[in-house]
Amino acid sequence: MRTSEPYERTFDEEPQRDDQPGCPDCGGRVTTTGHETVCDDCGLVLDASPIDHGPEWRTFEDEPATNSRTGGPVTHARHDRGLSTEIGSGQDANGNTLSGRKQRQMSRLRTRHSRARYQSKRERNLAIGCVEIARLVSALDLSRALRERASSLFRKAQSEHLLKGRSIEALAAGSVYGACRTDGVLRTIEEVADVARCDREKVLLGYRVLNTELGIASRPISPGDILPRLFTALEVPPSIRSRAADLAQRAREEGLVSGRSPSGVAAGCLYLASEEHGGGLRQEAIAEVADVTPVTLRARYQELQERSESPSPL
Structure with missing residues (x-):
């Protein structure tokens, strides 16, 4: 039974005669395909290529044809760039309801997984900053692209050791305000301070630190x-x-x-x-x-x- 749709062959998948004089084991004829080089007489594999020229997805007969990929794209808005593992509950991968014993086991695994989520204090601070940026972006009704830019600014500030001795909330709010100034989105410092977990002076201080140390390309407001x-x-x-x-x-x-x-x-x-x-x-x-x-x-x-x-x- 065919399990995947046929795909078009490429030029390097056609059998080609290798330039070698022959098989080093039996002296037979050597043929190269898109995946490996083998001897036609004894079957000795001389070279294998890990490149698969076929499609990335599989289409079964009882499923509609689709070429969609699984998983979301890599993002700066999460501390792990969106690559973490999430343990579900209630149902398995096939949609079947789990038994009570299995649900209790999954609950214990989720608890252990949440405790081991952060490998260091630095990663924990980054997660707190990303969550605060997401909250500010939602409260100010800003776009997803601006959230990505603000999270990238916060990551860069942490890599430059600008968090030492400063408030995470202040730098997160300063990152959001800096992203607004960079993208030309009109949000005043007072509007950001109204929804931030710090006062106006700390938000302005966070923005000035980012602007001075990182050189944000922000344009003046007209x-x-x-x-x-x-x-x-x-x-x-x-x-x-x-x-x-x-x-x-x-x-x-x-x-x-x-x-x-x-x-x-x-x-x-x-x-x-x-x-x-x-x-x-x-x-x-x-x-x-x-x-x-x-x-x-x-x-x-x-x-x-x-x-x-x-x-x-x-």
Whole structure:
């Protein structure tokens, strides 16, 4: 009975005549195939190759044809890169229910397996950091790719001995914030600190350590990155959104962002756009959502207004 689908032969699987003069044992003819070199007369195997040119999967007659692989890909988000062994419970590999005696045995094996899960304290700290990063990514509604990048940053920090004397939670939160800055995902330090198990100063310290020691390629935040969050929170009309985005882009081109808070510039652009379209947005509401003071908003608004009234309009 055939147990697998036939596959196409490759050129090195066809029988070929070897260049050797003959078999060293009997002097017979030697033939080379894609797997081994044998003597046609006595059957002596002169050379064997471990390369199997066939498919990686098997398809049986009572199963649908599929070429899927088993197991998940290697990931940095787990301390063992996703290659650990998990002992199941309740059923065997065929779906049959285990007996009570076998279930108790599996329970004892799981207990021993969990106790021997970490080979060293270093590996245990890495597992704690990966779990904390996964929790932060879930709380901030971030992508799986960003979780991978944050876990990779944490691994690199541990390999550079940056965990010594520092909090695991602080470096995990700093890794998440650093990954956001690297990928251009807008998450403020306050948003990360709100869901982290440490205060804002420790999160900022963790990010600064990673940025200084590892040289994270993080790009600066522009006012245009902050505006969508303000639009959503304040339910800004489309006409004001378009004008505020244009003001933010021109402010960046003319250097009004240098040395100033991006949130303050974004709040000033939104308030100026609102005033140009008949008002409707209060300074206190915009400043609260942008996390700046009304004084900062008015200062940026006045700078933008003066530039817009100058001979070279904003």
